[in-house]
Amino acid sequence: MARLSTAAFTGQPWRVHAIAGDFAVEDVWSFRTPGAGPDDFPVMVEALRTAGGIDNQPAVARFLFAVRRRLGALLGWDDPAQGAGTRVASLRDRLPADLRDAPRGTDDDSLPLKAVYELHDESARELANRTVHTVMHLGWVRGADGDHELRMAVLVKPNGRLGRLYMALIAPFRHLVIYPSLTRRWESAWRDRPTPPSAP
Structure with a gap:
């Protein structure tokens, strides 16, 4: 894993720029996927789904998420009235026609972020509550x-x-x-992904 500059994200021709231009770029990270080719983004996304959500994270990360959930419940941060489509409009309302008609991606009850769109080389998921409206963007690029x-x-x-x-x-x-916990999990998901049998 390496933390990257904001320009490493803004300099790519991602579709998300057109629908989330009013959001600030908080973090940009890269994850090692040795041997990956240009068409392997769907393979990586499926590996991440197989690796599971928050409940499969290391104990310290699960503890922090549990504390956050408890605080959210006590303070009303995560009330449905504070979410996307209620307090704020979902980014899906901003999608151009071709993205609205594209596969959305799979929602998982174990993950708080919900799918906005999923393409062959990028995807976006969103979460809104009383504190923030946030987007997690995944992109697939050629590394050094x-x-x-x-x-x-x-x-x-x-x-x-x-x-x-x-x-x-x-x-x-x-x-x-x-x-760091996410990196270990995601990079392990790529290494441990099922691979098709070799042709005879």
Whole structure:
């Protein structure tokens, strides 16, 4: 895993730029996928689904997510009235016709982020609550070593002063615990993915 500059995301011709231009780029990361080719993004996405959601993360990450869920329940941050389609419009409402008609991607009850769109080389998922409206963008690009690699960008629109304070408070946990844990899980998912049998 490597943290990348904002330009590593904004310099790519992703479709998400046209629908989330009013979101700030919070983080950009790359994940090693040795041997990956230009058509392997769907393979990687399926490997991530197979690897499972929050419940399959290491104990310390599960603990942090559990604390966040408990705080959200106590303070009403995650009330359905605060979500996408209620407090804020879903990004799906901004999609051009070709993306609205494209496969959306699979929603998983174990993941709080919901699919906006999924293409052959990128996907976007969103989450809204009382603190933020956020987008997780996954993209597939050729790395410096010639193999393709997964890149993740986190786009955020804080909800006022509460949202800005929340993002500042969780930044150390994201960078020191969540992202390293995510990296180990995602890079392992690529290494352990099922591979088709070799032709005789």
